[in-house]
Amino acid sequence: MNIGLIGSGGREHAICQKIFESRSVDRIFCIPGNAGTSKIAINIKANILNFKEIHKIVKTNKIDLVIVGPEEPLVKGLVDFLIKKKIKVFGPSKYAAKLEGSKAFMKKLCEKNNIPTAKFKICKNLTQVKEFLKISKLPIVVKADGLAAGKGVTICSSSEKVHNISREIFNGKFRSSKKLVLEEFLIGKEVSYFIIVDKNNFKFFGTAQDHKKVKEKDQGPNTGGMGAYSPAPIVNKSLEKKIIYKIVKPTLRALKKSNNHYRGFLYVGLMVVKREPFLIEFNVRMGDPECQVILPRLNSDFIKIIYNAVIDNLRRIKIKWKNEKSMTIVLCSKGYPGNYKKDVLITKINKIKFDKKVKIYHAGTKLKDGDVVSTGGRVLNFTSTGNSFFKIRNLILKSLKMLNWKAGFYRKDIGWRVINKR
Ligand code: AMP
Ligand code: GLY
Numbered sequence: 001m002n003i004g005l006i007g008s009g010g011r012e013h014a015i016c017q018k019i020f021e022s023r024s025v026d027r028i029f030c031i032p033g034n035a036g037t038s039k040i041a042i043n044i045k046a047n048i049l050n051f052k053e054i055h056k057i058v059k060t061n062k063i064d065l066v067i068v069g070p071e072e073p074l075v076k077g078l079v080d081f082l083i084k085k086k087i088k089v090f091g092p093s094k095y096a097a098k099l100e101g102s103k104a105f106m107k108k109l110c111e112k113n114n115i116p117t118a119k120f121k122i123c124k125n126l127t128q129v130k131e132f133l134k135i136s137k138l139p140i141v142v143k144a145d146g147l148a149a150g151k152g153v154t155i156c157s158s159s160e161k162v163h164n165i166s167r168e169i170f171n172g173k174f175r176s177s178k179k180l181v182l183e184e185f186l187i188g189k190e191v192s193y194f195i196i197v198d199k200n201n202f203k204f205f206g207t208a209q210d211h212k213k214v215k216e217k218d219q220g221p222n223t224g225g226m227g228a229y230s231p232a233p234i235v236n237k238s239l240e241k242k243i244i245y246k247i248v249k250p251t252l253r254a255l256k257k258s259n260n261h262y263r264g265f266l267y268v269g270l271m272v273v274k275r276e277p278f279l280i281e282f283n284v285r286m287g288d289p290e291c292q293v294i295l296p297r298l299n300s301d302f303i304k305i306i307y308n309a310v311i312d313n314l315r316r317i318k319i320k321w322k323n324e325k326s327m328t329i330v331l332c333s334k335g336y337p338g339n340y341k342k343d344v345l346i347t348k349i350n351k352i353k354f355d356k357k358v359k360i361y362h363a364g365t366k367l368k369d370g371d372v373v374s375t376g377g378r379v380l381n382f383t384s385t386g387n388s389f390f391k392i393r394n395l396i397l398k399s400l401k402m403l404n405w406k407a408g409f410y411r412k413d414i415g416w417r418v419i420n421k422r
Helices: 010-020 051-060 071-075 078-084 103-112 126-135 159-170 237-257 290-297 302-310 389-403
Strands: 003-007 028-032 065-068 088-090 120-123 140-144 153-156 180-184 189-197 202-210 213-215 219-222 227-230 264-273 276-283 325-333 358-362 365-368 371-374 378-386
Touching: 003 010, 003 051, 010 028, 010 290, 010 302, 010 358, 010 378, 028 051, 051 078, 065 078, 065 302, 071 078, 078 088, 088 302, 103 120, 103 180, 103 237, 103 276, 120 126, 126 159, 126 180, 140 159, 153 159, 159 180, 189 237, 189 290, 189 302, 202 237, 202 290, 227 290, 237 264, 237 276, 290 325, 290 378, 325 389, 358 389, 378 389
Parallel strands: 003 028, 003 065, 065 088
Antiparallel strands: 120 180, 140 153, 140 180, 189 202, 189 264, 202 227, 213 219, 227 325, 264 276, 325 378, 358 378, 365 371
16 A cells, blocks of 8 residues: 655654554655655655645555645645545544634534533634633633644733733734634643544544643743653543543534544543543644654554544454553754754764664654755654653653754653652
Protein backbone atom coordinates (compact mmCIF):
# COMPACT_ATOMS: atom_id res chain seq x y z
CA MET A 1 0.00 0.00 0.00
CA ASN A 2 1.21 3.56 -0.73
CA ILE A 3 0.49 6.07 2.02
CA GLY A 4 0.16 9.85 1.81
CA LEU A 5 0.73 11.74 5.05
CA ILE A 6 -0.31 15.39 5.26
CA GLY A 7 1.71 17.70 7.54
CA SER A 8 5.24 18.70 8.47
CA GLY A 9 5.55 18.76 12.27
CA GLY A 10 6.98 16.53 14.96
CA ARG A 11 3.65 14.73 15.09
CA GLU A 12 3.93 13.85 11.41
CA HIS A 13 7.52 12.62 11.75
CA ALA A 14 6.41 10.32 14.60
CA ILE A 15 3.47 9.07 12.49
CA CYS A 16 5.76 8.66 9.48
CA GLN A 17 8.12 6.49 11.53
CA LYS A 18 5.24 4.20 12.55
CA ILE A 19 4.05 3.98 8.95
CA PHE A 20 7.62 3.10 7.95
CA GLU A 21 7.63 0.24 10.49
CA SER A 22 4.32 -1.11 9.19
CA ARG A 23 4.40 -4.38 7.28
CA SER A 24 1.84 -3.51 4.62
CA VAL A 25 3.44 -0.29 3.35
CA ASP A 26 5.29 0.11 0.05
CA ARG A 27 5.92 3.82 -0.34
CA ILE A 28 5.30 6.81 1.91
CA PHE A 29 4.73 10.33 0.61
CA CYS A 30 4.92 13.19 3.10
CA ILE A 31 3.11 16.30 1.99
CA PRO A 32 5.18 18.42 2.60
CA GLY A 33 7.19 16.68 5.41
CA ASN A 34 10.44 17.89 6.96
CA ALA A 35 14.15 16.98 7.03
CA GLY A 36 13.39 14.02 9.32
CA THR A 37 10.66 12.50 7.17
CA SER A 38 12.83 12.85 4.07
CA LYS A 39 15.01 10.02 5.39
CA ILE A 40 12.18 7.46 5.44
CA ALA A 41 9.66 8.90 2.97
CA ILE A 42 9.41 10.95 -0.19
CA ASN A 43 8.66 14.57 0.65
CA ILE A 44 6.43 16.42 -1.79
CA LYS A 45 6.16 20.19 -1.55
CA ALA A 46 2.57 21.40 -1.63
CA ASN A 47 0.11 23.79 -0.05
CA ILE A 48 -1.91 21.50 2.21
CA LEU A 49 -4.94 23.79 1.92
CA ASN A 50 -4.98 23.46 -1.88
CA PHE A 51 -7.16 20.36 -2.10
CA LYS A 52 -6.92 20.05 -5.87
CA GLU A 53 -3.13 19.99 -5.62
CA ILE A 54 -3.31 17.27 -2.95
CA HIS A 55 -5.68 15.23 -5.10
CA LYS A 56 -3.29 15.49 -8.04
CA ILE A 57 -0.39 14.25 -5.88
CA VAL A 58 -2.54 11.33 -4.67
CA LYS A 59 -3.40 10.32 -8.23
CA THR A 60 0.10 10.80 -9.69
CA ASN A 61 1.76 8.72 -6.98
CA LYS A 62 -0.94 6.04 -6.76
CA ILE A 63 -1.51 6.73 -3.08
CA ASP A 64 -3.97 4.22 -1.58
CA LEU A 65 -4.60 5.86 1.78
CA VAL A 66 -4.27 9.47 2.99
CA ILE A 67 -3.69 10.32 6.66
CA VAL A 68 -4.24 13.93 7.70
CA GLY A 69 -2.06 15.18 10.58
CA PRO A 70 -2.97 18.83 11.33
CA GLU A 71 -6.33 20.48 12.05
CA GLU A 72 -6.54 23.18 9.40
CA PRO A 73 -7.12 20.97 6.34
CA LEU A 74 -9.58 18.90 8.40
CA VAL A 75 -11.59 21.93 9.52
CA LYS A 76 -11.58 23.23 5.93
CA GLY A 77 -12.96 19.95 4.55
CA LEU A 78 -10.08 18.00 2.98
CA VAL A 79 -11.60 14.68 4.04
CA ASP A 80 -14.98 15.41 2.40
CA PHE A 81 -13.16 16.57 -0.76
CA LEU A 82 -11.06 13.41 -1.06
CA ILE A 83 -13.96 11.06 -0.21
CA LYS A 84 -15.94 12.63 -3.08
CA LYS A 85 -13.02 11.75 -5.34
CA LYS A 86 -13.22 8.15 -4.02
CA ILE A 87 -9.90 8.34 -2.16
CA LYS A 88 -9.48 6.44 1.12
CA VAL A 89 -8.70 8.97 3.83
CA PHE A 90 -8.34 8.93 7.62
CA GLY A 91 -9.69 11.94 9.50
CA PRO A 92 -13.02 13.58 10.43
CA SER A 93 -15.42 15.28 8.03
CA LYS A 94 -15.69 19.07 7.90
CA TYR A 95 -18.81 18.94 10.07
CA ALA A 96 -17.29 16.69 12.74
CA ALA A 97 -14.08 18.76 12.72
CA LYS A 98 -16.14 21.66 14.11
CA LEU A 99 -15.52 20.03 17.49
CA GLU A 100 -12.13 21.77 17.21
CA GLY A 101 -12.88 24.39 14.55
CA SER A 102 -15.58 26.17 16.57
CA LYS A 103 -15.50 26.50 20.35
CA ALA A 104 -19.13 27.71 20.19
CA PHE A 105 -20.17 24.51 18.36
CA MET A 106 -18.37 22.36 20.92
CA LYS A 107 -19.89 24.23 23.88
CA LYS A 108 -23.43 24.06 22.46
CA LEU A 109 -23.00 20.32 21.92
CA CYS A 110 -21.93 19.97 25.56
CA GLU A 111 -24.92 21.96 26.78
CA LYS A 112 -27.41 19.95 24.73
CA ASN A 113 -25.99 16.62 25.86
CA ASN A 114 -25.19 17.35 29.51
CA ILE A 115 -21.45 16.96 28.97
CA PRO A 116 -19.48 18.43 31.91
CA THR A 117 -17.60 21.57 30.86
CA ALA A 118 -16.89 25.04 32.31
CA LYS A 119 -19.92 27.42 32.52
CA PHE A 120 -19.90 29.65 29.46
CA LYS A 121 -21.54 32.24 27.25
CA ILE A 122 -21.19 32.60 23.50
CA CYS A 123 -20.87 36.32 22.68
CA LYS A 124 -21.18 38.30 19.47
CA ASN A 125 -20.92 41.77 20.99
CA LEU A 126 -19.69 43.68 24.04
CA THR A 127 -23.16 43.91 25.62
CA GLN A 128 -23.22 40.12 25.90
CA VAL A 129 -19.71 40.19 27.37
CA LYS A 130 -20.85 42.67 30.05
CA GLU A 131 -23.84 40.47 30.92
CA PHE A 132 -21.58 37.47 31.58
CA LEU A 133 -19.16 39.60 33.60
CA LYS A 134 -22.03 40.68 35.87
CA ILE A 135 -22.87 37.12 36.90
CA SER A 136 -19.35 35.58 36.96
CA LYS A 137 -16.29 35.60 39.15
CA LEU A 138 -12.82 36.46 37.86
CA PRO A 139 -10.60 35.10 36.39
CA ILE A 140 -12.52 34.56 33.18
CA VAL A 141 -11.25 32.69 30.15
CA VAL A 142 -11.79 34.39 26.77
CA LYS A 143 -11.69 32.06 23.76
CA ALA A 144 -11.82 33.03 20.11
CA ASP A 145 -14.41 30.83 18.41
CA GLY A 146 -12.42 29.66 15.37
CA LEU A 147 -8.96 28.18 14.81
CA ALA A 148 -6.27 30.46 16.20
CA ALA A 149 -3.05 28.39 16.05
CA GLY A 150 -2.96 28.03 19.84
CA LYS A 151 -3.21 31.80 20.39
CA GLY A 152 -6.95 32.15 20.84
CA VAL A 153 -7.25 31.58 24.61
CA THR A 154 -6.57 34.25 27.26
CA ILE A 155 -7.05 33.89 30.99
CA CYS A 156 -8.14 37.33 32.28
CA SER A 157 -7.90 38.44 35.90
CA SER A 158 -9.65 41.81 35.37
CA SER A 159 -12.86 42.93 33.65
CA GLU A 160 -10.82 45.44 31.70
CA LYS A 161 -8.71 42.70 30.17
CA VAL A 162 -11.83 40.69 29.28
CA HIS A 163 -13.19 43.80 27.49
CA ASN A 164 -9.96 44.50 25.64
CA ILE A 165 -9.40 40.95 24.42
CA SER A 166 -13.07 40.61 23.45
CA ARG A 167 -12.95 43.86 21.49
CA GLU A 168 -9.90 42.62 19.56
CA ILE A 169 -11.69 39.40 18.64
CA PHE A 170 -14.88 41.23 17.57
CA ASN A 171 -12.66 43.46 15.41
CA GLY A 172 -11.43 40.39 13.56
CA LYS A 173 -8.07 39.62 15.20
CA PHE A 174 -8.57 35.97 14.26
CA ARG A 175 -9.76 35.69 10.72
CA SER A 176 -11.52 32.36 11.30
CA SER A 177 -14.41 33.90 13.31
CA LYS A 178 -15.59 37.08 15.07
CA LYS A 179 -17.49 35.22 17.80
CA LEU A 180 -16.04 34.32 21.19
CA VAL A 181 -16.74 32.14 24.17
CA LEU A 182 -16.40 33.37 27.76
CA GLU A 183 -15.80 30.67 30.34
CA GLU A 184 -15.47 30.27 34.06
CA PHE A 185 -11.90 29.41 35.10
CA LEU A 186 -11.54 25.83 36.32
CA ILE A 187 -8.91 24.92 38.88
CA GLY A 188 -7.70 21.36 38.58
CA LYS A 189 -5.27 19.04 36.85
CA GLU A 190 -5.05 19.08 33.07
CA VAL A 191 -4.71 15.86 31.09
CA SER A 192 -5.21 14.68 27.52
CA TYR A 193 -7.08 11.48 26.67
CA PHE A 194 -6.99 10.05 23.14
CA ILE A 195 -9.21 7.70 21.18
CA ILE A 196 -9.40 6.43 17.63
CA VAL A 197 -12.90 6.39 16.20
CA ASP A 198 -14.76 4.81 13.29
CA LYS A 199 -18.44 4.91 12.34
CA ASN A 200 -19.40 2.24 14.88
CA ASN A 201 -16.74 2.09 17.57
CA PHE A 202 -13.84 3.72 19.29
CA LYS A 203 -10.69 2.45 20.98
CA PHE A 204 -8.38 3.92 23.59
CA PHE A 205 -5.33 5.58 22.05
CA GLY A 206 -3.28 6.73 25.03
CA THR A 207 -3.02 9.49 27.60
CA ALA A 208 -0.47 12.28 27.87
CA GLN A 209 0.43 15.43 29.69
CA ASP A 210 1.57 18.41 27.67
CA HIS A 211 3.50 21.48 28.96
CA LYS A 212 2.10 24.51 27.17
CA LYS A 213 3.96 27.37 28.87
CA VAL A 214 7.25 28.42 27.35
CA LYS A 215 9.20 28.72 30.60
CA GLU A 216 10.08 26.38 33.42
CA LYS A 217 7.67 26.18 36.38
CA ASP A 218 4.91 26.77 33.81
CA GLN A 219 5.60 30.48 33.41
CA GLY A 220 5.39 32.78 30.39
CA PRO A 221 3.15 32.70 27.32
CA ASN A 222 1.47 29.63 25.85
CA THR A 223 3.11 27.65 23.07
CA GLY A 224 2.09 24.70 20.89
CA GLY A 225 3.69 22.47 23.55
CA MET A 226 7.20 22.36 25.01
CA GLY A 227 7.28 18.71 25.98
CA ALA A 228 5.06 15.85 27.09
CA TYR A 229 5.01 12.49 28.78
CA SER A 230 2.85 9.39 28.55
CA PRO A 231 1.01 7.75 30.24
CA ALA A 232 -0.57 10.35 32.52
CA PRO A 233 -0.90 8.58 35.89
CA ILE A 234 -3.91 10.68 36.91
CA VAL A 235 -6.08 8.67 34.49
CA ASN A 236 -7.02 5.62 36.55
CA LYS A 237 -9.84 3.18 35.75
CA SER A 238 -12.47 5.16 37.62
CA LEU A 239 -11.60 8.48 35.94
CA GLU A 240 -11.45 6.76 32.54
CA LYS A 241 -14.97 5.39 33.01
CA LYS A 242 -16.24 8.90 33.73
CA ILE A 243 -14.43 10.30 30.67
CA ILE A 244 -16.02 7.65 28.46
CA TYR A 245 -19.56 7.76 29.86
CA LYS A 246 -19.86 11.48 30.55
CA ILE A 247 -17.89 12.92 27.61
CA VAL A 248 -16.83 10.56 24.82
CA LYS A 249 -20.01 8.50 24.32
CA PRO A 250 -22.49 11.41 24.46
CA THR A 251 -20.35 13.36 21.97
CA LEU A 252 -20.05 10.54 19.44
CA ARG A 253 -23.77 9.73 19.87
CA ALA A 254 -24.76 13.35 19.26
CA LEU A 255 -22.74 13.54 16.04
CA LYS A 256 -24.14 10.24 14.81
CA LYS A 257 -27.69 11.37 15.55
CA SER A 258 -27.21 14.33 13.23
CA ASN A 259 -25.90 11.94 10.55
CA ASN A 260 -22.37 13.26 10.94
CA HIS A 261 -20.53 10.36 12.51
CA TYR A 262 -16.95 10.91 13.64
CA ARG A 263 -13.91 9.16 12.17
CA GLY A 264 -10.30 9.85 13.11
CA PHE A 265 -8.25 10.53 16.19
CA LEU A 266 -10.06 12.46 18.90
CA TYR A 267 -8.07 14.40 21.47
CA VAL A 268 -10.09 14.99 24.63
CA GLY A 269 -8.52 17.88 26.59
CA LEU A 270 -9.66 17.71 30.20
CA MET A 271 -9.47 19.52 33.49
CA VAL A 272 -9.88 17.11 36.40
CA VAL A 273 -11.57 18.90 39.30
CA LYS A 274 -11.99 16.87 42.48
CA ARG A 275 -11.72 13.61 40.50
CA GLU A 276 -14.39 14.73 38.01
CA PRO A 277 -13.47 15.29 34.34
CA PHE A 278 -14.50 18.57 32.67
CA LEU A 279 -14.09 19.02 28.93
CA ILE A 280 -11.76 21.92 28.12
CA GLU A 281 -11.34 21.28 24.41
CA PHE A 282 -11.65 18.73 21.66
CA ASN A 283 -8.98 18.45 19.00
CA VAL A 284 -9.81 16.43 15.92
CA ARG A 285 -6.31 14.99 15.48
CA MET A 286 -3.40 13.72 17.53
CA GLY A 287 -1.68 16.28 19.73
CA ASP A 288 1.74 17.68 19.00
CA PRO A 289 3.93 16.83 21.02
CA GLU A 290 1.55 14.27 22.63
CA CYS A 291 1.74 12.06 19.52
CA GLN A 292 5.52 11.89 19.86
CA VAL A 293 5.16 10.22 23.28
CA ILE A 294 2.13 8.04 22.57
CA LEU A 295 3.26 6.41 19.32
CA PRO A 296 6.59 5.05 20.66
CA ARG A 297 4.49 3.10 23.20
CA LEU A 298 2.29 1.53 20.52
CA ASN A 299 2.90 -2.19 20.07
CA SER A 300 0.58 -2.87 17.12
CA ASP A 301 0.86 -2.25 13.39
CA PHE A 302 -0.14 1.42 12.92
CA ILE A 303 -1.40 1.13 9.34
CA LYS A 304 -3.47 -1.91 10.21
CA ILE A 305 -5.24 0.20 12.85
CA ILE A 306 -5.76 3.19 10.55
CA TYR A 307 -6.95 1.06 7.64
CA ASN A 308 -9.48 -0.73 9.84
CA ALA A 309 -10.76 2.61 11.12
CA VAL A 310 -11.25 3.79 7.53
CA ILE A 311 -13.29 0.67 6.66
CA ASP A 312 -15.24 0.88 9.95
CA ASN A 313 -13.77 -2.33 11.26
CA LEU A 314 -12.08 -1.08 14.46
CA ARG A 315 -14.15 -3.46 16.59
CA ARG A 316 -12.26 -6.45 15.19
CA ILE A 317 -8.74 -5.31 16.00
CA LYS A 318 -6.73 -5.24 19.19
CA ILE A 319 -4.48 -2.28 19.95
CA LYS A 320 -1.55 -3.25 22.13
CA TRP A 321 0.64 -0.94 24.19
CA LYS A 322 4.11 -1.33 25.65
CA ASN A 323 4.44 -1.17 29.39
CA GLU A 324 7.08 1.56 29.07
CA LYS A 325 6.84 5.23 29.88
CA SER A 326 7.77 7.87 27.37
CA MET A 327 8.82 11.53 27.31
CA THR A 328 9.68 14.16 24.75
CA ILE A 329 11.41 17.54 25.14
CA VAL A 330 10.98 20.10 22.39
CA LEU A 331 14.04 22.02 21.21
CA CYS A 332 12.81 25.46 20.09
CA SER A 333 14.31 28.42 18.24
CA LYS A 334 15.32 31.21 20.65
CA GLY A 335 12.51 33.81 20.68
CA TYR A 336 9.66 31.30 20.21
CA PRO A 337 6.64 31.74 20.64
CA GLY A 338 7.55 35.28 19.50
CA ASN A 339 9.91 36.10 16.64
CA TYR A 340 12.84 33.84 15.91
CA LYS A 341 15.51 33.34 13.25
CA LYS A 342 14.95 30.87 10.43
CA ASP A 343 17.37 28.90 8.26
CA VAL A 344 19.82 28.39 11.12
CA LEU A 345 22.16 25.46 10.61
CA ILE A 346 21.89 22.62 13.15
CA THR A 347 25.52 21.75 12.75
CA LYS A 348 26.06 18.59 14.69
CA ILE A 349 22.78 16.75 14.25
CA ASN A 350 24.12 14.20 11.75
CA LYS A 351 27.57 13.89 13.33
CA ILE A 352 26.78 12.97 16.94
CA LYS A 353 26.14 9.39 18.00
CA PHE A 354 23.23 9.83 20.41
CA ASP A 355 22.23 7.06 22.81
CA LYS A 356 20.31 4.37 20.90
CA LYS A 357 17.32 4.87 23.20
CA VAL A 358 16.90 8.48 22.06
CA LYS A 359 14.77 9.16 19.00
CA ILE A 360 14.75 12.59 17.39
CA TYR A 361 11.55 13.60 15.66
CA HIS A 362 11.99 16.61 13.41
CA ALA A 363 9.45 19.46 13.40
CA GLY A 364 10.50 22.83 11.93
CA THR A 365 13.44 21.61 9.86
CA LYS A 366 14.38 21.27 6.22
CA LEU A 367 17.37 20.16 4.20
CA LYS A 368 19.44 22.90 2.59
CA ASP A 369 22.33 21.68 0.43
CA GLY A 370 22.31 18.45 2.41
CA ASP A 371 22.43 20.18 5.82
CA VAL A 372 19.61 20.35 8.36
CA VAL A 373 18.41 23.92 9.01
CA SER A 374 15.63 25.24 11.25
CA THR A 375 12.44 26.58 9.68
CA GLY A 376 10.07 26.91 12.63
CA GLY A 377 9.63 27.75 16.30
CA ARG A 378 9.52 24.14 17.44
CA VAL A 379 12.47 22.45 15.77
CA LEU A 380 13.28 18.98 17.15
CA ASN A 381 11.65 16.56 19.59
CA PHE A 382 14.08 14.53 21.68
CA THR A 383 12.17 11.46 22.78
CA SER A 384 12.89 8.35 24.79
CA THR A 385 11.17 5.49 26.62
CA GLY A 386 11.96 3.52 29.78
CA ASN A 387 10.76 2.57 33.21
CA SER A 388 11.39 5.82 35.08
CA PHE A 389 10.47 9.34 33.96
CA PHE A 390 13.46 10.64 35.91
CA LYS A 391 15.91 8.44 34.02
CA ILE A 392 14.26 9.12 30.65
CA ARG A 393 14.49 12.85 31.21
CA ASN A 394 18.16 12.64 32.19
CA LEU A 395 18.96 10.70 29.05
CA ILE A 396 17.14 13.23 26.86
CA LEU A 397 18.81 16.19 28.59
CA LYS A 398 22.21 14.59 28.06
CA SER A 399 21.54 14.30 24.33
CA LEU A 400 20.29 17.89 24.10
CA LYS A 401 23.46 19.02 25.80
CA MET A 402 25.54 17.06 23.33
CA LEU A 403 23.80 18.73 20.39
CA ASN A 404 24.45 22.10 22.04
CA TRP A 405 22.50 24.06 19.43
CA LYS A 406 23.29 27.67 20.24
CA ALA A 407 20.22 29.10 18.46
CA GLY A 408 17.85 26.98 20.54
CA PHE A 409 16.40 26.51 24.01
CA TYR A 410 14.31 23.92 25.85
CA ARG A 411 12.61 23.30 29.20
CA LYS A 412 14.57 21.12 31.58
CA ASP A 413 11.61 20.46 33.88
CA ILE A 414 9.27 18.47 31.62
CA GLY A 415 7.49 15.89 33.77
CA TRP A 416 7.87 17.81 37.03
CA ARG A 417 4.45 16.65 38.17
CA VAL A 418 5.47 12.98 38.05
CA ILE A 419 9.13 13.25 38.95
CA ASN A 420 9.66 13.41 42.68
CA LYS A 421 12.18 15.98 43.81
CA ARG A 422 15.36 14.27 44.93
P1 AMP B 1 -7.78 25.46 24.87
O1 AMP B 1 -7.20 25.94 23.58
O2 AMP B 1 -9.26 25.61 24.99
O3 AMP B 1 -7.28 24.10 25.24
O4 AMP B 1 -7.11 26.38 26.03
C1 AMP B 1 -5.71 26.51 26.17
C2 AMP B 1 -5.31 26.34 27.61
O5 AMP B 1 -5.98 27.31 28.44
C3 AMP B 1 -5.73 24.99 28.19
O6 AMP B 1 -4.80 24.00 27.91
C4 AMP B 1 -5.82 25.32 29.67
O7 AMP B 1 -4.56 25.27 30.28
C5 AMP B 1 -6.31 26.74 29.69
N1 AMP B 1 -7.78 26.78 29.84
C6 AMP B 1 -8.70 26.78 28.85
N2 AMP B 1 -9.95 26.84 29.35
C7 AMP B 1 -9.84 26.87 30.68
C8 AMP B 1 -10.78 26.94 31.75
N3 AMP B 1 -12.09 27.00 31.55
N4 AMP B 1 -10.29 26.94 33.02
C9 AMP B 1 -8.96 26.89 33.25
N5 AMP B 1 -8.03 26.86 32.29
C10 AMP B 1 -8.45 26.83 31.01
N1 GLY C 1 -0.15 20.08 22.27
C1 GLY C 1 -1.43 20.64 22.12
C2 GLY C 1 -2.09 20.37 20.86
O1 GLY C 1 -1.64 19.59 20.04
O2 GLY C 1 -3.15 20.95 20.62
